[in-house]
Amino acid sequence: MMKIAAIVPAYNEEDAIAAVVNDILQEARSQNYSITVIVVNDCSGDSTTEIISKLNCVALNLPINLGIGGAVQTGFKYAFENGFDFAIQIDGDGQHPASEISKLVEAINEKKCDVIIGSRFISKEGFQSSMLRRFGINYFKWLNRFLVGVTVTDSTSGFRLINRKALEIVSEYYPDEYPEPEAIILFSLNKLKIGEVSVTMKERQGGVSSINAVSSIYYMFKVSLAIFYTFIRIKFKK
């Protein structure tokens, strides 16, 4: 049976976290794989810590706030050290419905990929994100295609399933801020096969996005720089 670690990064998600964890556990009950939920609490100031301690999950409580990348990487490290075959990242705000997990699991087996990304933009159903955000996503699509020749329609999607080979890479190095687009470059330069599968996402159930309108310019600039650096670093190491 496939052993999957569901990594849920949570920062001040007291409104949504319990439902997210319970949905995942509920979903896994009827499937032919086992899921262990790992909630990484990124030093939340609200009652997230108490809520997750009562849930049926592994609670990793960070002593300081590391940001999304550092938090998710903590989960990757746990999954890698504890011998999980796969890890799936599921946001703590309820954007990624648990019912879509099976689509990713099926796809990774069928397509023989190392990384499967759940994309909102293949069938264009469900929550489609804002105009500005979609513009950024298209920009990263072209940037990725240009640099590594891989087309990912939803490069900012955090809803991804990775196998042990990818898990080893991300436990070693994972970007701190806005890690998703950069991780695609990281995976493809490490010769991992990346696939996409269409999923439906919901609008966040609680909490605030880590990216607002003001910081989106900074986001694009920072991620572009990070992508170039990662590209150069890995290309010239070999």
Next chain:
Amino acid sequence: MEKIQIIAIAISILFLLYIVRLIIKGKLREEYSIVWIVCTAVLVVFSFWRSGLDIVSNVVGVYSPPNLVFTAAIFAIFIYLLHLSVVISKLQSQNKQLAQDIALLKEKMK
């Protein structure tokens, strides 16, 4: 000796003493103090040796001595700031590693 010279010497020496005090009290690590000690030493030397600035400017071909002071100072500041950014980046990555290890260990202890 002119008034400004005495003031410059006094300030430079006080600054030097303050740096030494910080090191003794363990508030400043020796490796970061080197650059400060060198800078202050340069200040002290030029406070005593008044014609020194004109001579050095002449040697490197700078017409106006104050320009040499500003150029050298700004260059030194840039280099040192870059060094500090490197130090901070290193600390940040070590900090992240420690935090992650603590979270993983706390879970293991349960």
